[in-house]
Amino acid sequence: MEFFETVEKRRSIRRFTEEVIPESVIEKALEAAVLAPNSSNTQTWDFYWVRTPDKKKKIAEYCFNQSAARTASELIVVVANPKKWKRSNQRLINFVKEVKAPKQVVMYYEKLIPFTYSWGPLQIFVPFKWIMTFVIGLFRPITRRPNSKRDIQEVAIKSAALAAENFVLAMTAQGYSTCMMEGHDEWRIGCLLKLPCHARVVMVIGMGKEAERGTWGPRYRIPTSEVVHKI
């Protein structure tokens, strides 16, 4: 499907038919998801594809059995895990060395990423990072964040959202509908997925073929001129 047609067509659909989605469709959408840009290419995202019927029922319950979860053919939980920079770091170092990236890039992955993505036991690094940033920032522009665990979670959530957008568009391009749900019980889902406490549930995505009354009506957006400011 053409790109702008895909964007135009994507709506949050709240009711799905019982039609089964071929696995290959979801796999293709997941491949598109991970091509999203992300913070320093650390790829701190995880996608839990809920296949077991009883787990699917549980996740729907943790989304308050809203129709977009209850009637969904498939559910995927998008997770941001800020400690997963460790999963990609050594491979990124090898990669940037292999492609002969500038020395600063290699240094960036070897030194700066481990420093930036660490908060230390009981977040002991955070006040030091904050003071350092503040003092240097008096004299010249500096990246103000991330310092705290929350800051690093925020960065990971942002990257995971970019991937999730690719995912829902990729499902639309293949003729299926989706609904991103922020209305869920993050704590209960975390327990079910056995997530570590620093990981964050970004959203649950329900998907399937649109059923009747999938939306309440046409799309509503405030005029673009109100959100775009030429300065």
Added chain:
Amino acid sequence: MEFFETVEKRRSIRRFTEEVIPESVIEKALEAAVLAPNSSNTQTWDFYWVRTPDKKKKIAEYCFNQSAARTASELIVVVANPKKWKRSNQRLINFVKEVKAPKQVVMYYEKLIPFTYSWGPLQIFVPFKWIMTFVIGLFRPITRRPNSKRDIQEVAIKSAALAAENFVLAMTAQGYSTCMMEGHDEWRIGCLLKLPCHARVVMVIGMGKEAERGTWGPRYRIPTSEVVHKI
């Protein structure tokens, strides 16, 4: 351009030529951006399109004059402003009434959104919200967040990221390249744009026609099988 081709083609490009981007290209990409799904359709995003040469120079400086900012034909600052739910709320109430959405939906916009998106002076509502959520959550699934200002910022940042992804894909589909930059001085940019202190700079997007050495090499992703977990 076809959707999957667009996703495949999009890379973070760090060096642009001097070619001018027609305004209509950026306008079209902004129209695609605001079609992104977002939290309760509150549309708490803003796009600052930096047109004045001296402001553009300043923003590039606040992105540490990295080549993706310094050589960019155009720069857009993506902002998440959690208080902007007020901008759309009354219109959303009118809209859901007009399309005869279920009563709960009207109630949701009339009562729940103002409650959810408020943190009160000195965040005085936050402990009450937190305790209420915690107690109810002992007995049944409940949305754990947002409670604090930071939580609500996080929700707004997530929505703005979804729009930003649409934007960069829309630029790619029209033959232009982009680079999302999280490396920037959020405080200095906030001062320049006169942002209120609760607003957050989500990213700066540099764009233009790709110049030579726009990337360090091919794209690198860890295998999708490591980030997708079938449960």
